[in-house]
Amino acid sequence: MGTTDPRIARTRATVLDTAAAIVVEQGTAALTVDAVVARSGVARSTIYRHWPTRDDLLVDVFEHCVPSLVTPSPELGFEAAMRQFLHAVVDHLADAKWNRMLPALMALKAYEPTLARVEERMEERQGSISADLFARGEREGMFGPELDRSRAMTLLVGPLVFAALSGETPITPELADASLSNFLAGLSRPDPAR
Amino acid sequence: MGTTDPRIARTRATVLDTAAAIVVEQGTAALTVDAVVARSGVARSTIYRHWPTRDDLLVDVFEHCVPSLVTPSPELGFEAAMRQFLHAVVDHLADAKWNRMLPALMALKAYEPTLARVEERMEERQGSISADLFARGEREGMFGPELDRSRAMTLLVGPLVFAALSGETPITPELADASLSNFLAGLSRPDPAR
DNA sequence: GCGATACAGGACTGTACTGTACGATTTCTA
C-alpha cells in the first residue's frame, strides 16, 4: 500500500475545500451535497463514494479546519512560552476561516455527539500544551501545584475567544499581552477575593 | 386600546416558550413550525397568524430569551459594582437556557442580519451599563480616560463566556472574582508589555 | 496498452418542511 490513487486524494481535497468555503461563507445549514456539487464540479455520486452521509462530510470539514497548535520551544520560560502560545491562538482566531467555524462548532457540539468529539480532541491537544506550559511556571516557582490549570487557561484564553466571537474589540497580539499581563499581576498579588 | 385579547397574549406566550424549549434542547435547526405545533398544541394556521415566517419566529425566540442585565446601584464603587455585574453575567451564562442560546446566536449572527441586530441591541444595553461602571472607576482615580473600555470589558467578561462555551471549567461567581481580581492587579502594575 | 477503479452525469424515490386556504369551532367583548 505504498501510494494511494491520486484521484482519491484529489477529489477528497477538492470537496473538503469547497465544503469549508461554503460553511465559512454561508454557515453549516448551507452545506448541502447539491451545493458542493454545483461549486466544486465533483459529481454527486462521487461525494457519496467518499462520505456515507452529509453529516459525515460536515464532521470532516471541521476536523480538516481545526487549527493545530504547537508546543513552544522548551528553552522558553513560562512567560515567553505562554505569550507565544497566546499569540498563536490569536492568529488562528483572527483568521476568517476559524473565526467562523469556531462558533458553529460551539453551537452544534451540544446536539451532535460526533462534533462534540471533534471538539474534545481539539481540547485534548490544547490541554497537553497547556500542561507543559504550566509545568514550566511551577518549575520557575511562579505558582504551586494548587493552581487550577483549567481556570487559569480560561482566564488567559477567554478574552481572546470572546473578542473573536463578539467583534467588540479587535483581536490582536496586544490583547493577548494584556491578558497575560493581568494574569501575571494577579499571581504576584494573591487573590483578595478568596 | 385598554386591554388586548387574552387569547393573543396566551398563544404568543405558549408558542414562544415551546419554541425556546425546542431550540434549547435540539438546536435552531430543529425549530420547525410542525415541531411547535406538535409540542404546543397551537394550530399551524394560528402560528402563521402571529409570525409571517419561521425565521421571524426564531428571531422573536432569541429576543424573548436575551437576558436583561441591570445597572448596579449607584452607591456602589467600581469594584463592588463590577463584581455585582459579573456575578449577574455568570448567573445568566450558568442558566441552561442562555447557555445554549448564546452560542447559537453567535454562530448565526454572521449570516442572518436580523439576528445580528438582536445581538447588537443586546450589546448596546450591556455597553451602556459598562460605560456607567467605568465612569465610576475613573471618578475613583483607578484609571484615566485613556483606558480602552471595550478591551477592558473583553478582559473581564471573556473568561466567563469562554467557560460557559467550552465547559472546561465550571462557571461560578469565584471565576468572576478571579477575573476581576486579575484585572485590578493589572491596573496597579502597569502593563509591562507596552 | 489493458484491466481495474474512480469519476461524471443523470434520473429517481422518499421525506420533511414551508406557506396558503378555508370551513368549523371556541372564546372573547360588549
Next chain:
DNA sequence: TAGAAATCGTACAGTACAGTCCTGTATCGC
C-alpha cells in the same frame, strides 16, 4: 346573549434535500 375575532383542524401545492442506482467515460497502476 349575540356578534366579532381568534383558534382549530386539515388539506394542499411547491420546494429543497438526502440518499440510491445506473450508464458511460476518464484516469490510474502495472
